[in-house]
Amino acid sequence: MDFSQLELSSKIGEGWKYPQPPLLDSGWLQVDEAPAHRLYWEEYGNRDGEPVMFLHGGPGGACAPVMARFFDPDRYRVILFDQRGCGKSEPNVASAGAAVALQRNTTDLLIADIEKLRDHLGIAGPMHVFGGSWGSTLSMAYAIAHPANCASLVLRGIFLGSKADLHYFYQGNAATWQEDPYGLATPGAYIHYPDEWRDFLAILTPDERQDVMASYKAIFDMVPATAEERERQLAAALAWSVWEGATSNMIPEAADTGKFGEADFALCFAQIEAHYFANALFLPPAHFEDNAATLASIPVHIVHGRFDQVCPLTQASRLVAALRGAGAEPASLVFTNAGHSAMERENALALTAIMDGLPRI
Structure with missing residues (x-):
């Protein structure tokens, strides 16, 4: 069987009951x-x-x-x-x-x-x-x-x-990922999306992974002084956004990140989420x-x-x-x-x- 020809999706597609209203x-x-x-x-x-x-x-x-x-x-x-x-x-x-x-x-x-x-x-x-x-x-x-x-x-x-809710989604096994990327050190969404989790953590150094949310927030709060810092800030926003976009679907569509992979959407989405999460909503x-x-x-x-x-x-x-x-x-x-x-x-x-x-x- 040519698995590349399989179309796996849980999205509603043409299954809506009502048409798009004007x-x-x-x-x-x-x-x-x-x-x-x-x-x-x-x-x-x-x-x-x-x-x-x-x-x-x-x-x-x-x-x-x-x-x-x-x-x-x-x-x-x-x-x-x-x-x-x-x-x-x-x-x-x-x-x-x-x-x-x-x-x-x-x-x-x-x-x-x-x-x-x-x-x-x-x-x-x-x-x-x-x-x-x-x-x-x-x-x-x-x-x-x-x-x-x-x-x-x-x-x-x-x-x-709650802190536990956010830890499940954003921290998981990040602190030990460098030594044991497939270890089940703690519950988390990473268990079900290991490749997407790897990409989400790739932005951060091993030290920064000790507190993923705080490290991402520090990147978002940075006032970039160089092109490299601007590039890292945008890459972080995209990684944060794409992680949530991919995990939102039971069957992730790796080839199509949709709006989550668009720079303007990601910059809003990631930085506003980090702002609210750092302040306990x-x-x-x-x-x-x-x-x-x-x-x-x-x-x-x-x-x-x-x-x-x-x-x-x-x-x-x-x-x-x-x-x-x-x-x-x-x-x-x-x-x-x-x-x-x-x-x-x-x-x-x-x-x-x-x-x-x-x-x-």
């Missing part, structure tokens, strides 16, 4: 000064429909029109927007630099941005809040701050962002567990890939346990035979089915 409207909304952060937003579906606020991942991942395909365009008014510092929002980390675009870029300010965007778009009552990965984190943080504005939370690839420890009663007052729908290595299933399990401890079952709980990406077929279809079945606002 763009209804778009624009920028200034939400802050010094720097003057402007959010780029787009609107799809039914102008008079039930509002859905789509919160993208990363942080720093940005939105794309295809993200409107999870929703019945006759029923829902879908709002996509790029969070501070990334995508088409301004100032952008890739173009303006991290020193500018990461000023006043915290979780509390992102929550305030959602409120300003709601007001700008005339959304007065409850809305559905839909987010995956970091988008699930921000969705829950928003719901804790503004529960009355949430008709439902539809969450995919739960990310709670700008949230108190155990924020979601401690506020489970508030989350339990809202219908919470969860879709999580059983083979997710970016945000392992234990994070969804911890959230479910917290909800049950507060006296509520998740309104939906679907563990798919998929990885992390929302664009994997089983995840995408499960999310669409949940949106189709929600009680109307």
